[in-house]
Amino acid sequence: xxxxxxxxxxxxxxxxxxxxxxxxxxxxxxxxxxxxxxxxxxxxxxxxxxxxxxxxxxxxxxxxxxxxxxxxxxxxxxxxxxxxxxxxxxxxxx
Numbered sequence: 001x002x003x004x005x006x007x008x009x010x011x012x013x014x015x016x017x018x019x020x021x022x023x024x025x026x027x028x029x030x031x032x033x034x035x036x037x038x039x040x041x042x043x044x045x046x047x048x049x050x051x052x053x054x055x056x057x058x059x060x061x062x063x064x065x066x067x068x069x070x071x072x073x074x075x076x077x078x079x080x081x082x083x084x085x086x087x088x089x090x091x092x093x094x
Contacts, residue, residue: 003060010056017049029092037091044084051077 021043024030030041051073058070 006056006060010053010060013049013053013056017046017053020049021046026092033091037087040084040087041091044080044087048077048080048084051080 024042030038033041055070055074055077058067058073061067
């Protein structure tokens with residue numbers, strides 16, 4: 001991938017994180033959740049996009065030890081997304 005796409009992807013991920021931090025789909029139902037389930041369903045989606053943005057920005061860095069963190073951080077975002085999907089699915093079972 002061309003190096004000049006990483007900042008665009010990073011900014012895009014930050015925008016998505018901000019949108020989900022402000023606008024909450026099914027807000028009434030989400031706000032009725034409690035404890036860790038509330039935290040995961042309400043905040044993990046934004047946090048995942050923040051991790052992806054960090055991963056994209058680290059890919060631009062000329063320091064190998066820092067840029068080497070990009071894939072583990074993206075992997076952490078993937079694990080967080082799995083936790084988010086499973087928790088959200090269980091929280092909103094009909």
